[in-house]
Amino acid sequence: MNLEEIKTLEKQYVMQTYARNDLFLVKGQGCMLYGDKGNSYIDMTSGIGVNCLGHNHPALVEALHDQSQKLMHTSNLYYTEPMVQVAKELVESTGMSKVFFANSGAEANEGVIKLARKYSSDCYGQHRYKVLSLVQSFHGRTMMTLTATGQDKFHQYFYPFPDGFEYVIANDIEDFKQKLDDSVCLVLMEMIQGEGGVLPLDKTFVQEVTKLCHQKDVLVAVDEVQTGIGRTGSLFCYQQYEIQPDIVSMAKGLGGGLPIGGIMTNEKCSTVLQAGMHGSTFGGNLMSTRAAMTVLSIINQKEFLESVKEKGQYFMDALQNIQSPDILEVRGMGLMIGVVVDEKKRAGFVKKLQEKGVLVLTAGSQAIRLLPPLIISKEELDQVIQAFQEVFS
Numbered sequence: 001m002n003l004e005e006i007k008t009l010e011k012q013y014v015m016q017t018y019a020r021n022d023l024f025l026v027k028g029q030g031c032m033l034y035g036d037k038g039n040s041y042i043d044m045t046s047g048i049g050v051n052c053l054g055h056n057h058p059a060l061v062e063a064l065h066d067q068s069q070k071l072m073h074t075s076n077l078y079y080t081e082p083m084v085q086v087a088k089e090l091v092e093s094t095g096m097s098k099v100f101f102a103n104s105g106a107e108a109n110e111g112v113i114k115l116a117r118k119y120s121s122d123c124y125g126q127h128r129y130k131v132l133s134l135v136q137s138f139h140g141r142t143m144m145t146l147t148a149t150g151q152d153k154f155h156q157y158f159y160p161f162p163d164g165f166e167y168v169i170a171n172d173i174e175d176f177k178q179k180l181d182d183s184v185c186l187v188l189m190e191m192i193q194g195e196g197g198v199l200p201l202d203k204t205f206v207q208e209v210t211k212l213c214h215q216k217d218v219l220v221a222v223d224e225v226q227t228g229i230g231r232t233g234s235l236f237c238y239q240q241y242e243i244q245p246d247i248v249s250m251a252k253g254l255g256g257g258l259p260i261g262g263i264m265t266n267e268k269c270s271t272v273l274q275a276g277m278h279g280s281t282f283g284g285n286l287m288s289t290r291a292a293m294t295v296l297s298i299i300n301q302k303e304f305l306e307s308v309k310e311k312g313q314y315f316m317d318a319l320q321n322i323q324s325p326d327i328l329e330v331r332g333m334g335l336m337i338g339v340v341v342d343e344k345k346r347a348g349f350v351k352k353l354q355e356k357g358v359l360v361l362t363a364g365s366q367a368i369r370l371l372p373p374l375i376i377s378k379e380e381l382d383q384v385i386q387a388f389q390e391v392f393s
Contacts, residue, residue: 002024002036003024003036024036028043028056030056031043031055033055041359045371046372049194049252050256051373052229053257053298067082068287076279076283076284083289085289086289086292086293086296087101094239094248096265097266100263101260101262101283102261102283103261103283104140104251105225105226105251106139106261107142108262112186112247113148113186114273116185116247118273120185127182128184128185131185131186132167132176132184132186133149133165134167134189135151135170136170136196136197136364137167138193143161144162147165151196170205171201172205176212180216186220186221189209191222191238192332195226198367200333203241206241206243207241219269221247222238224248224249226252226336228253229250230305231335240333250263253299258292260283304374309334311378312333312337322385322389326341327341337370340367341368343366353387353391357383358387
């Protein structure tokens with residue numbers, strides 16, 4: 001099928017919930033994607049932060065081929081090896097206690113909220129239920145996680161939204177103190193607000209929030225759906241903020257292309273959810289956890305994570321050195337970078353970059369978001385830098 005045939009069928013049979021790019025991708029290799037007409041692109045999207053090992057990675061392909069010939073799914077009624085191996089690696093790498101596997105970031109964050117409310121109900125009664133999240137945050141598209149998302153544009157149409165949520169201005173500790181009352185059970189934060197515009201939180205703010213919450217036994221949860229699994233140069237971004245959260249959510253890069261999500265808890269939260277209180281038919285399935293085993297075996301190495309930091313700094317420095325009045329700011333950590341431009345011009349810049357063979361994302365109202373595969377080379381980054389120079393000259 002060609003692009004026009006696919007577009008016709010998609011419009012006829014698929015709900016029109018996406019403003020799709022006018023591009024038909026048919027294969028990928030490493031950090032490159034190829035269209036139906038042979039046109040090639042450097043992938044600076046990673047499937048929105050998912051394809052951390054790029055495309056057609058031999059170790060991932062081999063692992064999935066091997067697993068598919070054994071078992072693909074059994075449900076959580078039975079024991080499976082890949083699931084426990086992934087849990088072991090995550091726990092031992094972070095000092096956390098237990099893992100629950102889901103299928104997506106939204107599901108993971110839904111589990112975080114359920115766990116926090118159960119913990120506070122057990123310990124303090126039903127009056128302690130409120131969730132504090134940050135203005136400009138994004139936590140998912142279920143009803144609960146949409147409500148936790150601190151952006152007004154998402155709080156439309158689907159009324160009534162669940163009760164018990166309030167929003168704190170990011171990096172404003174006085175606003176946080178004012179809203180941290182006795183009804184709060186959970187504070188949910190992204191260390192870098194990805195969908196909000198690639199906005200890193202201030203380290204002092206994060207540490208002070210965590211300290212105040214621990215004093216009141218309010219749970220601290222870090223949403224690592226986009227920032228986790230090596231994206232910022234550490235296995236999880238919160239590790240660079242030098243805090244120890246009570247709960248961590250994850251998804252995206254963990255499966256390297258297969259859907260998987262999960263939450264990790266510390267010891268005090270590890271037994272809150274008992275048998276029958278939470279579950280998932282597909283969560284922790286054999287194919288996704290086998291993929292996660294492979295991803296972690298490659299990414300969770302000191303040398304690999306250091307290379308992400310090094311390449312990220314190299315890339316940010318080069319982007320900051322582009323002399324253009326249209327580049328207002330470059331921000332981020334590791335290989336999660338936002339290039340801030342004029343809101344009215346952004347769509348044109350994205351189109352021009354695609355014409356130069358570079359696929360990018362957007363975030364917030366002004367950011368061009370860059371989430372390349374973590375395996376990207378400096379030579380490929382140089383090609384992207386050259387494309388930016390030409391577009392912004």
